[in-house]
Amino acid sequence: MKIKSTSLLGASLSCIVVSATQANSVDNQLQTYQQQGAFQTDTARGKQLWYARNNERSCSSCHGTKPGEMGKHVRTRKPIDPMALSVNPGRYQDSKKTEKWFLRNCKWTFGRTCTAQEKADILTWLVSQ
Numbered sequence: 001m002k003i004k005s006t007s008l009l010g011a012s013l014s015c016i017v018v019s020a021t022q023a024n025s026v027d028n029q030l031q032t033y034q035q036q037g038a039f040q041t042d043t044a045r046g047k048q049l050w051y052a053r054n055n056e057r058s059c060s061s062c063h064g065t066k067p068g069e070m071g072k073h074v075r076t077r078k079p080i081d082p083m084a085l086s087v088n089p090g091r092y093q094d095s096k097k098t099e100k101w102f103l104r105n106c107k108w109t110f111g112r113t114c115t116a117q118e119k120a121d122i123l124t125w126l127v128s129q
Contacts, residue, residue: 033123042124070082
């Protein structure tokens with residue numbers, strides 16, 4: 001019985017550490033966006049950007065209308081893991097990778113790079129899902 005409770009405690013502590021690490025990573029990214037000019041983030045603006053159409057494209061075109069579900073690239077048909085942090089805890093852990101995908105996807109979807117404010121709003125909305 002002692003072994004089970006120790007294992008349970010270890011598993012609980014691991015979850016806490018992972019959650020704290022995720023929060024720190026996202027917080028660091030949001031802080032970077034703030035240093036680049038983003039003001040207070042807004043989940044409603046993030047959601048609006050997610051569904052905004054530009055030349056028949058939107059973030060949801062590939063990533064899906066529900067960030068907690070798998071997406072599929074419209075051209076390549078390649079599966080895309082869920083964007084919601086609640087379903088995909090590995091998301092947003094690597095700021096360089098997050099920036100790479102924001103750059104690529106903003107250009108493809110909106111025809112331009114996203115502003116720091118837009119990235120902060122989208123990230124805040126996705127983390128809330």
